[in-house]
Amino acid sequence: MPTQQTITVDLDERSYPIIIGRGLLGGGFDLGAHIVGSDCLIVSNETVAPLYLEALKANLHGRSIETIDLPDGEAWKTLETVQTIIDKLADTGSNRDTTVIALGGGVVGDIAGFAAACYMRGVAFIQIPTTLLAQVDSSVGGKTGVNHAQGKNLIGAFHQPRVVLIDTDTLATLPDRELHAGLAEVIKYGAIADQAFFAWLEQNMSALLDRQPDALACAVQRSCEIKAAVVADDEREAGRRVILNFGHTFGHAIEHCQGYGEWLHGEAVATGMVMAAELGDLDSTEVARLRALIAAAGLPTAPPAVGAKRLLKAMELDKKVQQKQLRLVLLRTLGDACVTGDYDQPRLLRALEAAD
Amino acid sequence: MPTQQTITVDLDERSYPIIIGRGLLGGGFDLGAHIVGSDCLIVSNETVAPLYLEALKANLHGRSIETIDLPDGEAWKTLETVQTIIDKLADTGSNRDTTVIALGGGVVGDIAGFAAACYMRGVAFIQIPTTLLAQVDSSVGGKTGVNHAQGKNLIGAFHQPRVVLIDTDTLATLPDRELHAGLAEVIKYGAIADQAFFAWLEQNMSALLDRQPDALACAVQRSCEIKAAVVADDEREAGRRVILNFGHTFGHAIEHCQGYGEWLHGEAVATGMVMAAELGDLDSTEVARLRALIAAAGLPTAPPAVGAKRLLKAMELDKKVQQKQLRLVLLRTLGDACVTGDYDQPRLLRALEAAD
Numbered sequence: 256m257p258t259q260q261t262i263t264v265d266l267d268e269r270s271y272p273i274i275i276g277r278g279l280l281g282g283g284f285d286l287g288a289h290i291v292g293s294d295c296l297i298v299s300n301e302t303v304a305p306l307y308l309e310a311l312k313a314n315l316h317g318r319s320i321e322t323i324d325l326p327d328g329e330a331w332k333t334l335e336t337v338q339t340i341i342d343k344l345a346d347t348g349s350n351r352d353t354t355v356i357a358l359g360g361g362v363v364g365d366i367a368g369f370a371a372a373c374y375m376r377g378v379a380f381i382q383i384p385t386t387l388l389a390q391v392d393s394s395v396g397g398k399t400g401v402n403h404a405q406g407k408n409l410i411g412a413f414h415q416p417r418v419v420l421i422d423t424d425t426l427a428t429l430p431d432r433e434l435h436a437g438l439a440e441v442i443k444y445g446a447i448a449d450q451a452f453f454a455w456l457e458q459n460m461s462a463l464l465d466r467q468p469d470a471l472a473c474a475v476q477r478s479c480e481i482k483a484a485v486v487a488d489d490e491r492e493a494g495r496r497v498i499l500n501f502g503h504t505f506g507h508a509i510e511h512c513q514g515y516g517e518w519l520h521g522e523a524v525a526t527g528m529v530m531a532a533e534l535g536d537l538d539s540t541e542v543a544r545l546r547a548l549i550a551a552a553g554l555p556t557a558p559p560a561v562g563a564k565r566l567l568k569a570m571e572l573d574k575k576v577q578q579k580q581l582r583l584v585l586l587r588t589l590g591d592a593c594v595t596g597d598y599d600q601p602r603l604l605r606a607l608e609a610a611d
Numbered sequence: 612m613p614t615q616q617t618i619t620v621d622l623d624e625r626s627y628p629i630i631i632g633r634g635l636l637g638g639g640f641d642l643g644a645h646i647v648g649s650d651c652l653i654v655s656n657e658t659v660a661p662l663y664l665e666a667l668k669a670n671l672h673g674r675s676i677e678t679i680d681l682p683d684g685e686a687w688k689t690l691e692t693v694q695t696i697i698d699k700l701a702d703t704g705s706n707r708d709t710t711v712i713a714l715g716g717g718v719v720g721d722i723a724g725f726a727a728a729c730y731m732r733g734v735a736f737i738q739i740p741t742t743l744l745a746q747v748d749s750s751v752g753g754k755t756g757v758n759h760a761q762g763k764n765l766i767g768a769f770h771q772p773r774v775v776l777i778d779t780d781t782l783a784t785l786p787d788r789e790l791h792a793g794l795a796e797v798i799k800y801g802a803i804a805d806q807a808f809f810a811w812l813e814q815n816m817s818a819l820l821d822r823q824p825d826a827l828a829c830a831v832q833r834s835c836e837i838k839a840a841v842v843a844d845d846e847r848e849a850g851r852r853v854i855l856n857f858g859h860t861f862g863h864a865i866e867h868c869q870g871y872g873e874w875l876h877g878e879a880v881a882t883g884m885v886m887a888a889e890l891g892d893l894d895s896t897e898v899a900r901l902r903a904l905i906a907a908a909g910l911p912t913a914p915p916a917v918g919a920k921r922l923l924k925a926m927e928l929d930k931k932v933q934q935k936q937l938r939l940v941l942l943r944t945l946g947d948a949c950v951t952g953d954y955d956q957p958r959l960l961r962a963l964e965a966a967d
Contacts, residue, residue: 350932409731411729492732
């Protein structure tokens, strides 16, 4: 039996485990025990399915399994794609006994999770994230949804999975660019919540880029611990959970202005973190450390030339706007974040000018 | 100040009041106190808006108000219509401060509620039902959603309103056929939960059909009390709430086979109740009383000729199917319902033959 770590997301009757380990997909974990009914729909995509779908199906031996492979990429994260999954569920006569299983990265998880949330007002859902970004961030916490022409993740639901199964062996097949994008969210956790983890990342970035299994497992585990704690404290993002969006207001606006799929989500968030860092209370050494760590992870630290005005307009449709006031997640110090509407407007505009 | 009744739907932090009275829309109730932010989107339809939209807008004086009028009818209860509401929200730069207000019947409430559930993963929502059916049933309890080509309400969410405002004066403009359809759900409450109310309905059906305000207010109030108690007990329909679907498995199948909008929902449910009554433990006198009350309300007691086989197939995609077993809500006696998979299959098939 391979080594496994279990982290619990503590949400009363919606609590669930995150299982982290190697070789889990190939039979190292009895997924069947987490499936209520007899029917499953596995949602994957054209890139991931050829690599891992057969192993997963073998693991679900004896169940009635339907599959749907989506096209790959953020550009497909739309309501139309959700509709195709719902059509599949309805056409195969699925009912509330069905479990929807997302096998893939963040886009697959977000779309499949939203379909599971909506079909018959909610069926069981399991996350099997195969990218670093999905393993450390999007598969945990129940945020599901799709993009709208006007903005990222504008349509969605909170729908918690029954289990998150993280087989870190899947990171072996991840393209470098996707690995780097996932590291953006890993760095985020250090920046917002754990100074020691941030320092550990500075020490171990080359081991992570070399995909050393122990280093990756450690990064995934600490990231999931931080996310699980924040989500347990504030499931529906009424307060503290907002800090998980550090860099995301800028990042989402970059993705939106550029067209979804141009930059990866993690790349946009990385740049967004650098822009946000300049608005917080960090001293120049801390800003430089954050920028250096992001650069060391192979990530961009300056926005693409989409125009400052367009970027600001896109930011104004952010979900954190309250009473017409755009709020931002800013750092007090490395390892400590807050959300505030009280920031220096000229400094924001200067930060945005990097996009001109 | 007009007389008002308040019933609370007790759901911890999601609790909300149902306000029932006359003249509420015209200023008899301060709706503004229930609206968190400054922006509202009123969703109505081409039939209801000309009657009540201006009064409602006057009641919301001082707020930023957008409106969208949908086409009228069940045939428009689709994901595409939800998308048009979400487009409106996004195009007007709405954020989580926005309140979506449904002004109309059950179709408007179901669609608007689902849009409110999905936009930014949930914004505030208020129900102002203007049909009897919506006042006694669909506006209370947080079920929102739309139809799918394969079945009724297959896509949706649980999303509780902040307040349900029932101005019984709006029933004055309701077409007879819609009034009758609403009475189907009123009769349902007597049949499943309150024998004395059932007897009261037998005594007062002609007063209700004459639209005597006191009789209507009484019927609305008792119906909402029963629904509020059942929903408070089982918000997500994990158990007892299923009894509110008495007649609905047959009814939804009728609507589906006939094409949405042919029969009204209440008409299909009325017929469904008669079909279900024949499968339960009622004696023949009780079955006759239920049939007679439904007929007295101007409602059909036999299904349209859509074919027994098609009807059965449509029933099998019901949300109450568990482990491939169709469960039905049946009556033990008038005023007492249960949900069971243990019913007589030949009797079910005989009941369905009425559709051949």
